[in-house]
Amino acid sequence: MAQVTLNNVKKIYAGGVEAVKGVSFDIPDGGFCVLVGPSGCGKSTLLRMVAGLETISAGEVAIGSRVVNQVEPADRDIAMVFQNYALYPHMSVYDNMAYGLRNRGTPKDEIEKRVAEAARILAIEPFLQRRPRQLSGGQRQRVAMGRAIVRKPQVFLFDEPLSNLDAKLRVQMRVEIKKLQRALGVTAIYVTHDQVEAMTLSDKLVVMNGGQVEQIGVPAEVYRKPASRFVATFIGSPPMNLLPAKLDGHGIIALGDALLQARDLREDLATGTAVEVGLRPEDIEIASEGAVGSLPFDVEFIEELGATQLFHGQLAGKPFVMQAATGEVTAQPGRLWISVDPDKVHVFDAESGVRLGKV
Amino acid sequence: MVEDRRLGDAIAYIILTIGVLICAFPVWLTFVASTWDNATIINGQLPLYPGPHFLDNYYRILFVGTSGSTREPVASMMLNSFVMAMTIAIGKIFISVLSAYAIVYYRFPFRMAAFWIIFVTLMLPVEVRIFPTFKIVSDLGMLDSYQGLAVPLIASATGTLLFRQFFMTIPDELLEASKIDGAGPFKFFKDTVLPLSLTTIAALFVIQFIYGWNQYLWPLLITTKDSMQTIVIGIRKMITTSDALTEWQLAMATAMLAMLPPVFVVIAMQRLFVKGLVETEK
Numbered sequence: 001m002a003q004v005t006l007n008n009v010k011k012i013y014a015g016g017v018e019a020v021k022g023v024s025f026d027i028p029d030g031g032f033c034v035l036v037g038p039s040g041c042g043k044s045t046l047l048r049m050v051a052g053l054e055t056i057s058a059g060e061v062a063i064g065s066r067v068v069n070q071v072e073p074a075d076r077d078i079a080m081v082f083q084n085y086a087l088y089p090h091m092s093v094y095d096n097m098a099y100g101l102r103n104r105g106t107p108k109d110e111i112e113k114r115v116a117e118a119a120r121i122l123a124i125e126p127f128l129q130r131r132p133r134q135l136s137g138g139q140r141q142r143v144a145m146g147r148a149i150v151r152k153p154q155v156f157l158f159d160e161p162l163s164n165l166d167a168k169l170r171v172q173m174r175v176e177i178k179k180l181q182r183a184l185g186v187t188a189i190y191v192t193h194d195q196v197e198a199m200t201l202s203d204k205l206v207v208m209n210g211g212q213v214e215q216i217g218v219p220a221e222v223y224r225k226p227a228s229r230f231v232a233t234f235i236g237s238p239p240m241n242l243l244p245a246k247l248d249g250h251g252i253i254a255l256g257d258a259l260l261q262a263r264d265l266r267e268d269l270a271t272g273t274a275v276e277v278g279l280r281p282e283d284i285e286i287a288s289e290g291a292v293g294s295l296p297f298d299v300e301f302i303e304e305l306g307a308t309q310l311f312h313g314q315l316a317g318k319p320f321v322m323q324a325a326t327g328e329v330t331a332q333p334g335r336l337w338i339s340v341d342p343d344k345v346h347v348f349d350a351e352s353g354v355r356l357g358k359v
Numbered sequence: 360m361v362e363d364r365r366l367g368d369a370i371a372y373i374i375l376t377i378g379v380l381i382c383a384f385p386v387w388l389t390f391v392a393s394t395w396d397n398a399t400i401i402n403g404q405l406p407l408y409p410g411p412h413f414l415d416n417y418y419r420i421l422f423v424g425t426s427g428s429t430r431e432p433v434a435s436m437m438l439n440s441f442v443m444a445m446t447i448a449i450g451k452i453f454i455s456v457l458s459a460y461a462i463v464y465y466r467f468p469f470r471m472a473a474f475w476i477i478f479v480t481l482m483l484p485v486e487v488r489i490f491p492t493f494k495i496v497s498d499l500g501m502l503d504s505y506q507g508l509a510v511p512l513i514a515s516a517t518g519t520l521l522f523r524q525f526f527m528t529i530p531d532e533l534l535e536a537s538k539i540d541g542a543g544p545f546k547f548f549k550d551t552v553l554p555l556s557l558t559t560i561a562a563l564f565v566i567q568f569i570y571g572w573n574q575y576l577w578p579l580l581i582t583t584k585d586s587m588q589t590i591v592i593g594i595r596k597m598i599t600t601s602d603a604l605t606e607w608q609l610a611m612a613t614a615m616l617a618m619l620p621p622v623f624v625v626i627a628m629q630r631l632f633v634k635g636l637v638e639t640e641k
Contacts, residue, residue: 053535074541086532090554099550100540147540 002064002077002154003029004050004187009059011045011211019045021211022059027189027204032181034190034202038234042211044159047191051080051157063154074103079148080157084164085140087132087147094128097146111150118146121180138169145177149184156181158190162197174200195235199223207231225346229353232278232346238310240278241320244350247273253347256316258295262345264358275356278346281310281323287339294337297322302331311336386618393417393612400607412608420612425597433613436590439508441620443578443589444571446509451567452560455518460548462519463526464534474523481516485577493580503587508578512571518563525559526552561631569621590617 004027011020020042027033035043048054050061052073060067068076079100087096094115101111119125122142132140141161148156158177162170178201181188192198198205199219207214207222207230215227226232226240233239247269248254251262255277262277287294295315299322303310309331311322315338322338329336347356388407392400395410424432461467462474485492492511501507529552537547553560578589588596594617597610 051535051539053538073535073538078539080536080539082532082536084530084532086530086536088533088536088551090551099542103541103546147536 002187003027003031004033004155004189005060005062006046006050007060007062009046009049009061010057011042011049011054012057019211020049023208023213024059025204025206025213025216027187030185030187031203032178032188032190032201033204033206034192034198035206035208036192036195036198036234037208037214039193041208043191043193043208046208047157047159047189050155050189051078052076077154078157079151079153079155080159081141081144081148081161083160085132085144085161087140087143089132092129092131093124093135093143093146096132096143097150100147100151114150114152115146118149121149121183122146137165138173141165141169141173145180149180154187156186156188158188158192160192161190162192163194170197177201195237199235205235207234209234225355225357226278227355229276229278229348232348232355236280236282238281238321238323240280240346241315241318242348243277243279243316243318243320245275245277247271247275251342253277253345255295258316259293260295260340260345261293261342262347263342265347266356266358269356274350276348276350276353278348279320279340280344280346281321283340283344284322284324284338285340286324286329287337289337291337291339294339297336297338299333299336301333389611389614393608393615395608397604397606397608401604416608416612417616420609420616425606425609431585431588431593433590433593433616435586436588436593436613437616437620439505439587440572440589440591440617442505443508443574444568444620446505447512447571448564448567450509450513451515451518452563454513455563456522456553456556456560458519459522459526460552463523464544464547477516477519479516480514481520484515485512489576489580496581501581503582503584507581508574508587508589509571512574512577518567521559521563522556525556529555557631561628565625565628568624572617572621 006023006025008022008024009020010018010022012018023042023046025033035046037043045054049056050063052068052071056069061069063076063078088099091099097115097118098111101114106114115128116125119128122145124139124142124146127135127139127143132143135143141164144161161177162173165173174197177190190197190201192201198207202219204216205219205222206216209230215222215231222231223235226235229242233242243255245253245255245260247265248259249271250267250269251265253260253262253275260277297311297313297315297320299311299313301312303312304326307326308323309326309329311324311329311331313320313322313333322336348354349356388405391407391409392405393416394413395405396412399405399410420432421434422432458477462470462477496502496507496511499507501510533551534547537551542550573591574589575591575595578592582588582592590613594610594613597613598605
């Protein structure tokens with residue numbers, strides 16, 4: 001087990017394309033770090049550089065106290081779980097797990113012990129003699145995990161391991177991965193484009209976009225105080241509503257005709273600055289008509305989610321979504337008056353998209 | 360509708376049976392001819408059922424030889440053909456699997472140039488380059504030898520192309536997983552690529568064995584001694600005789616014997632084919 005340190009890591013491809021533009025962060029020993037972002041944001045490339053499957057164009061990757069830039073993947077003391085599992089199709093489950101150990105010259109009885117233990121933890125003991133083809137997606141996923149566990153590596157690397165599973169299994173495996181990582185105490189780096197996985201799994205969330213880090217933090221903090229417009233819309237489901245607005249004095253935002261209060265804004269902002277206001281669908285409350293700080297919301301249709309309902313409509317001429325517990329609000333189209341706690345009003349610079357809050 | 364289907368089935372079976380008869384009849388006739396004595400065949404009264412000389416004819420052709428222009432027993436011709444076909448098939452698989460592995464998995468200067476040079480040789484089969492090839496083989500002193508028979512036919516691009524296409528369907532993640540599992544390039548080849556290629560290898564083996572077995576022009580040029588001739592040439596020599604009667608019953612027996620090894624190879628490899636198809640998955 002070890003901490004992982006990335007120092008200004010860059011990936012520049014032969015054509016001059018910069019896939020990763022200088023990323024620095026570190027993951028403490030035993031930490032679970034999730035890299036999240038849309039496809040093409042460089043998160044997989046970054047993971048593959050840690051794994052040693054891509055060369056590092058600039059910067060340093062260290063596992064423990066050892067810089068591993070020039071170290072072969074096999075010697076980095078890592079284990080990786082791939083998106084399509086990458087199990088050897090011609091080998092039995094047992095051989096799939098034992099292969100890496102055999103290549104390292106691990107004694108036979110030790111291999112047997114470790115595979116048996118991993119199989120027990122993952123509940124795949126009945127399948128050890130089967131071929132991967134004869135297993136279901138979830139079982140293959142477990143075998144891929146088993147192959148990582150038997151190695152007893154310093155770092156687990158996960159490259160979108162759940163994206164080939166159906167929704168129900170995904171939730172189940174997500175919980176199991178987290179439990180397993182806790183139990184083994186191995187540092188983990190996990191790449192995903194699914195913000196729910198990112199929020200639930202990580203103790204350290206790294207949001208990436210366009211080859212750069214947008215925000216690093218614990219999930220709750222990233223959710224509560226997104227550092228940019230991008231993070232704000234990417235983390236949270238349904239995504240945050242963004243509305244163009246203007247500053248109208250300190251802490252007051254003019255949104256069309258209505259006024260909205262925001263807290264913790266930077267103090268150097270001039271009145272009239274163009275901003276974007278972000279309101280999470282789940283932070284919206286019902287207000288009485290014409291109350292101070294209330295906004296008119298024209299509901300057009302309602303989506304039923306069971307426990308909650310999504311109200312789609314227009315606010316100040318822009319599409320807007322509100323989430324409310326079922327039965328709390330009369331579910332019919334028409335005008336609603338809503339308000340938002342000033343603590344939960346997010347304000348971003350209209351141009352750069354940077355959060356305009358106190359640091 | 361049920362009756363219609365029966366009628367359809369019946370028609371299909373009739374057509375299939377006719378097809379099988381058309382294909383099988385010459386083979387049957389060959390077999391029948393190989394079991395009578397020459398006199399019966401020559402006078403044009405060959406019956407359609409096997410005759411009494413099966414053992415005589417086959418013993419004579421296998422171990423004694425004809426009394427015509429080639430006096431070699433067919434057993435030695437079969438051995439020559441077998442060695443040639445096996446060398447071609449195995450040599451070709453060996454070379455093409457390695458060259459395809461290099462082209463797909465290694466990044467070296469002029470990789471694509473190497474690939475295209477191999478590709479271009481598709482346009483140069485033995486028949487096209489026969490004179491220079493003959494010259495080289497004879498200058499190297501390989502006339503009347505197994506090397507001379509097999510080596511010039513080993514070099515060709517078909518196998519390399521086949522394996523290249525197959526290797527490109529193996530997911531990159533398998534290579535990456537192998538790297539992390541500590542398998543070097545050779546280990547990856549031996550432990551992952553080769554087992555996955557088993558069906559392709561079997562297919563190529565069947566094709567190349569039959570290709571080698573059926574060679575006529577090249578062995579005709581390269582062999583001068585009767586002891587080195589292949590069975591295909593042996594049959595030809597038995598049929599064209601200038602100063603004696605063609606011993607048809609022996610020529611037919613040779614033809615039957617010449618058919619057997621390719622048939623065995625197909626049957627044996629077909630099982631591997633099916634096994635491979637059932638047990639592996641890309």
